[in-house]
Amino acid sequence: MSDPFVRVRGLKIGATVYPPGEKPHDIEIVHGVDFDLQKGQVLGLIGESGAGKSTIGLATMAYGRGGVEITGGEVWVNGRDILQSGLRDVRQLRGAEVTYVSQSAAASFNPAKKIMEQVTEAAIRHNKFSRREAEERAVALFTKLGLPDPENIGNRYPHQVSGGQLQRCMTALALCPEPDLVVFDEPTTALDVTTQIDVLAAIKEAIRDTGVAALYITHDLAVVAQVSDRIMVLRMGDMVECGPTDQIINAPQQEYTQALVSVRSIKHAEQEPTTEPVLTVRDITARYPGTRYDVLRDVNVDLHPGQTLAVVGESGSGKSTLARVITGLLPPSGGSIDFAGRRLSPTLAGRSLEDLRELQMIYQMADTAMNPRQTVGTIIGRPLEFYFGLKGREKQKRIQELLDEIELGDGFQDRYPAELSGGQKQRVCIARALAAKPKIIICDEVTSALDPLVADGILKLLLELQKIEGVAYLFITHDLATVRAIADSIAVMYQGKVQRYGGKTEVLSPPFDDYTDLLLSSVPEMKLGWLEDVIAHRKMESAGN
Amino acid sequence: MGQVATLLAQRIALSLLLLFLVSILIFVGTIILPGDVAQSILGQSATPEALANLRAELGLNDPPLTRYFAWLGGILQGDLGTALTSGQDIATSIGTRLGNTLFLAFWAAVVAVPLAIFLGLLAVRYRDRWPDKLISAVTLASISIPEFLIGYLLMYFISVRLGWFPSVAMTNDSMGFWDKLNAIALPVMVLTLVVLAHMMRMTRAAILNVMQSAYIETAELKGLSGLDVIRKHAFPNAIAPIVNVVMLNLAYLVVGVVVIEVVFVYPGMGQYLVDHVSKRDVPVVQACGLIFAAVYIGLNMVADIVSILSNPRLRHPK
Incomplete structure (x- = not known):
């Protein structure tokens, strides 16, 4: 085999904190x-946040x-160690030989410039193509990536196209200068699951057709399994394992790695509703003040004591608005809510x-849901004082009980939120909610910002607490794996309406309506060739219609 | 375009309303000031009859509301009234002087604005390195020294010692264009030094703010050079705050040049205003006040309009 296109040896990276x-x-x-x-290969880099x-x-x-700086090692690209090159040479490499696709295309496109100008800029700057050639190439890429109206989409500004489309434009931006490697x-x-599958398929096809090498970075093993030839598992800046995707x-x-692969191992059998709903x-029906458009339309759901209702849907489906209506933050324009036998x-x-x-x-962001200047003890103690008038030793005792329940134990009372990890912060938020001895806790995307293993721990804890305290959860999420793990009943929301509603088994079993089918079949599965199967299946179906 | 048109119409209507309110304020302000115009025209030794006659003639006995609307109606027809002290038509006198002031402000702006923005870009490019610190230090120093002092210093060194430009900026209509430019060289320099720091620092701050954005990283990863990143990607997104501070400074160049005009004996609005304030010539003070207010409000309106137009989300709605 020839020399690899990229060869990294002993790479050390430091930062100032x-x-x-x-x-x-x-x-x-x-x-x-x-x-x-090697050229034409895709290496998946996978790990939790902070893995590097x-x-x-x-x-x-x-x-x-x-403030991140490369402190040691060698990075050979196209036969030279780029860490030894000067800034001028590095600039020749960036945007020409190696290009980058970021997580948020919405933030990574300059809002003041047309898409075409940004997509072709690097190719023109590095004299790879003339402006006309670069624009033709961009249009070809837009077509290949399945963007609507590829001839004219380049004349639009970034805010004029949707998030999924912009992410494909970003891929076009990276491929336009004919790079040898795309990161x-x-x-x-950042995309909805039904959008993700299209973008993923477009990226995979583009990689295959252009023969470019790629580094594919993600925290989602099921996604990386679809596009990579090999996978490298990272943890805290160290390589854990590297091998062919199949292995x-x-x-x-x-x-x-075994833990990562088997994550979402929670088995929660559906409970039948036994008593009257809580x-x-x-x-x-609800709309935001000053708008003329209903965000929620004729929503009907029940939640039974000690059970979990999962409200699932993509961004903009109205699921968080439902939480706002139930909590009273947004008075509805019609309909009623009964709670524990009273209106x-x-x-x-x-x-x-x-x-x-x-x-x-x-809430989703435990960070912003806590006062950074209060200790954990004060944060959890506040509802004890406010609702139950607990003071002194009694309050301390109860705080410690709650901390034990969320498995944080001694020594956490005097800590500040900044001294906790993401999972620990979310646990404190759970304890604060439990302190009020509620009948219902509304959980709004509570695991979305957490790494899979940490999220798994939070879900296990929530189920555990449900058994002990008998609390019911209204669990809002976009993640179907989470829904499968903990729900008793499910409401699928789409464009402000409940599309499908019932017990977990019923909702997740065929026959499906079109939207639920699309949603369920778009969730990446951890097996090779899943993406091809789904795409082929969909093509067949649309051909059949 | 509908949304933009509405926003622009709102801005313009708001500016006109503001100007109207300011006209009331100016009028009320000048009539509640103590003192009597007739007295100051005729002097301490005037007889009561002469004073009463003059008051009647000037319309000073009419109720304020009548006087205000007569004044406003005149202005709307381009009649600013006559100066009490000289009996000259104010519009004519102000015409040439406003022209002179605008001439000076224009050339000061032509030098100061591009220079300030260029220095701002340079400061960002070399931020926290010596060029940035030097630019900051020099511009800060120049804004901290009172402008009349800078004026006299430049006069002494450039005009007296080096003999490059005239120390007095007297101009008249018979002078050619280049003679005029030569005459105003020193005041232009002083004004530039005075407004430079503010504009330059705001440019620097606005661009640095934009430099935190993810699209700047995208530009850097395209292999663009530092100055290209700033010029092509950061600057277009920092236009709105920069235009705002530029317009504020342009307004200052027109409205705030009183001291400089006096120092350099330049026949502009400032000198005219100072002369007539000391003579308690109310119609002239009112007219000058209104014109200064109109300039200020007009330039700020332009800044608002530019920032609306520079926002691609408003210019190109979905």
């Missing part, structure tokens, strides 16, 4: 990573984000303290 109350100091975030990449995968990807362009940094993570998925050697939502006032001001106490909420 500024911890609160301490002196800034340097830390190492990647501790000597080796890999090779993006940092390693950007190192192939000799780029460090923010894909979580290119589908990593089906026969992982390391314990950590929450009854009837014919709810709830539509407005927050009209609700009693008891209503407020029995209906608690946990």
